[in-house]
Amino acid sequence: MTDNNKNYYVTTPIYYVNDKPHLGHAYTTIACDVLARFKRLDGYNVKFLTGTDEHGLKVHQAAAKAGVDPQSFTDKVSQNFRDLVGVMNFSNDDFIRTTEDRHKKAAQALWTKLVEKGDIYLDKYSGWYAVRDEAYYGEDELQDVDGKKIAPSGAECEWVEEESYFFKLSEWQDRLLEFYEANPDFIMPDARRNEVVSFVKGGLRDLSISRTNFDWGVPVPGDEKHVMYVWIDALTNYITAIGYPDVDAADFRAYWPADLHMVGKDILRFHAVYWPVFLMAADLAPPKRVFAHGWWTIEGQKMSKSLGNVIAPQDLVDRYGLDQSRYFVLREVPFGNDGNFSHENAVNRINSDLANGLGNLSQRTLSMIYKNCDEQFPQPNEFTEDDKMVLDMAQDQMISKVRTELDKQRFHKAIEEIMLVANEANAYIDRQAPWTLKKEDPERMKTVLYVLAECIRCLGIIMQPLTPSCAAKMLDQVKVAEGERSFAYLSAEHALKAGTKIEKPEGIFPRIVEEEEKAQAAG
Numbered sequence: 203m204t205d206n207n208k209n210y211y212v213t214t215p216i217y218y219v220n221d222k223p224h225l226g227h228a229y230t231t232i233a234c235d236v237l238a239r240f241k242r243l244d245g246y247n248v249k250f251l252t253g254t255d256e257h258g259l260k261v262h263q264a265a266a267k268a269g270v271d272p273q274s275f276t277d278k279v280s281q282n283f284r285d286l287v288g289v290m291n292f293s294n295d296d297f298i299r300t301t302e303d304r305h306k307k308a309a310q311a312l313w314t315k316l317v318e319k320g321d322i323y324l325d326k327y328s329g330w331y332a333v334r335d336e337a338y339y340g341e342d343e344l345q346d347v348d349g350k351k352i353a354p355s356g357a358e359c360e361w362v363e364e365e366s367y368f369f370k371l372s373e374w375q376d377r378l379l380e381f382y383e384a385n386p387d388f389i390m391p392d393a394r395r396n397e398v399v400s401f402v403k404g405g406l407r408d409l410s411i412s413r414t415n416f417d418w419g420v421p422v423p424g425d426e427k428h429v430m431y432v433w434i435d436a437l438t439n440y441i442t443a444i445g446y447p448d449v450d451a452a453d454f455r456a457y458w459p460a461d462l463h464m465v466g467k468d469i470l471r472f473h474a475v476y477w478p479v480f481l482m483a484a485d486l487a488p489p490k491r492v493f494a495h496g497w498w499t500i501e502g503q504k505m506s507k508s509l510g511n512v513i514a515p516q517d518l519v520d521r522y523g524l525d526q527s528r529y530f531v532l533r534e535v536p537f538g539n540d541g542n543f544s545h546e547n548a549v550n551r552i553n554s555d556l557a558n559g560l561g562n563l564s565q566r567t568l569s570m571i572y573k574n575c576d577e578q579f580p581q582p583n584e585f586t587e588d589d590k591m592v593l594d595m596a597q598d599q600m601i602s603k604v605r606t607e608l609d610k611q612r613f614h615k616a617i618e619e620i621m622l623v624a625n626e627a628n629a630y631i632d633r634q635a636p637w638t639l640k641k642e643d644p645e646r647m648k649t650v651l652y653v654l655a656e657c658i659r660c661l662g663i664i665m666q667p668l669t670p671s672c673a674a675k676m677l678d679q680v681k682v683a684e685g686e687r688s689f690a691y692l693s694a695e696h697a698l699k700a701g702t703k704i705e706k707p708e709g710i711f712p713r714i715v716e717e718e719e720k721a722q723a724a725g
């Protein structure tokens with residue numbers, strides 16, 4: 203039997219297949235991957251979902267341009283996002299494609315349910331439509347440029363008149379506001395929550411949820427000249443993957459409502475306004491949280507194909523290393539804010555935190571143990587106050603602090619808590635100076651080195667979600683068995699055993715020397 207409180211369901215947005223994966227896409231999924239890994243190590247049953255959003259006019263047009271049918275087109279380009287899983291070492295439990303049968307079935311079932319509940323009606327729609335954004339705009343939102351109607355996003359709009367099904371969103375304003383009120387953590391961060399609340403307070407219009415001007419989508423049940431609007435189709439992926447419409451499926455019972463939908467700020471409205479209403483209308487609980495993160499710019503500029511500054515995840519990995527890249531993007535920017543990617547910052551951060559901080563701590567300590575303690579963890583003597591202080595930070599306080607921060611998606615704060623311990627351990631080495639103790643008080647040296655090795659064990663355990671491969675190497679070096687790497691082992695009770703043999707340590711987090719020199723020369 204699974205304990206419901208110990209289940210955790212986290213999702214990324216599903217990515218449009220008409221774009222190649224870039225830093226922005228990788229960022230969203232890295233954040234979710236870290237949470238998924240953290241929760242697994244913290245004893246949760248985790249479901250971590252990602253995938254691709256494959257319907258809509260844009261995809262239809264891109265396929266036509268490539269001279270292939272949309273299905274073959276999406277089969278090919280969706281693979282780019284599957285490959286990203288390997289490139290970034292994502293630990294997703296499922297990868298959903300909206301062109302799969304299971305999804306079509308779920309989307310149609312949700313639609314049928316909404317019809318039964320009386321929330322969908324047929325009418326005519328006319329308005330300014332931007333294909334690029336797959337969205338309608340009000341006349342007042344548009345600018346006239348060279349006789350063209352341009353949306354605030356820069357997309358060109360065309361006048362469209364079509365028969366469309368509508369969802370009675372306008373009737374849900376009060377219930378939605380009540381829901382926000384009763385669930386203050388539903389939308390995070392707070393600033394985003396306030397934006398959404400004022401948007402809803404401004405009044406909601408019924409939502410056009412079907413299209414007849416193209417057919418690359420999920421057919422509307424009972425009226426197949428319509429396909430579903432891409433957003434109602436796409437959002438449903440989150441329940442498809444856990445078995446909807448079978449709400450008695452084991453996964454559905456265990457994982458719905460989702461704990462967290464992670465999204466970029468640009469798609470918050472769909473997740474925080476439309477999605478909870480669709481769900482409530484279908485007698486399903488809304489997710490527990492939607493977190494909107496910020497956007498990356500590159501060296502101060504918007505990432506764009508025309509500027510040629512789009513960063514492919516593979517380039518990041520080739521340049522800085524996989525774990526280093528994962529670490530950097532979450533460390534550098536307070537999660538939720540926009541961030542600027544700069545090569546210089548990446549090098550500085552990776553060198554100071556990973557190479558000098560963790561790497562050095564580990565290398566200095568283990569080399570001394572290897573050379574001076576007969577290649578094994580020494581037997582410590584009685585701990586001093588200073589020893590106890592560092593041990594307590596690493597074995598006990600760190601995990602609860604990191605957990606608190608991550609439960610609020612404050613990745614940068616969680617990382618700060620970890621680095622505080624690494625820095626404290628480095629300061630402790632300098633204070634205790636084991637190299638001097640070697641001659642003056644070899645017994646004391648043993649205790650100090652033991653304390654440090656134990657700090658490395660704890661840091662290795664807690665770094666696993668962020669830097670999985672490097673943390674595994676750290677733990678291999680301090681001989682922690684595979685089955686003893688979960689957070690349950692973060693306590694004095696599971697401390698390293700004196701007498702355990704170690705191998706000659708090798709550096710884990712290399713310094714980026716050449717690049718740093720270049721950056722200095724340029725700066």
Ligand code: MSP
Pocket residue numbers: 214215216217218221225226227229230255436437439464465466467468469496497498499505
């Ligand atoms: N298909 C929709 C989502 C449907 S979810 C039911 C979509 N796809 S997308 O591929 O355009 O974007 C996916 C995610 O990538 C969004 O969360 C978006 O915020 C994120 N990013 C795209 N560019 C980004 C940056 N430059 N920086 C950070 N994240 C960015 O929207």
